[in-house]
Amino acid sequence: MESLREDAEFRNVLLRLQNWLLLRLKWQKETLASLEQLIMDVQIEIDKLSN
Secondary structure, three states: OOOHHHHHHHHHHHHHHHHHHHHHHHHHHHHHHHHHHHHHHHHHHHHHHHH
């Protein structure tokens, strides 16, 4: 395990993976925010149609 920690290529792969996962998390948060807004907009339209 220690030799893997010292391997620059292995560290670079881990860093790229970590960056990709962080970017994916950011996309998921943005998508969730968009979906929450869409749900609120749909609820407003439902309320308008109900009246």
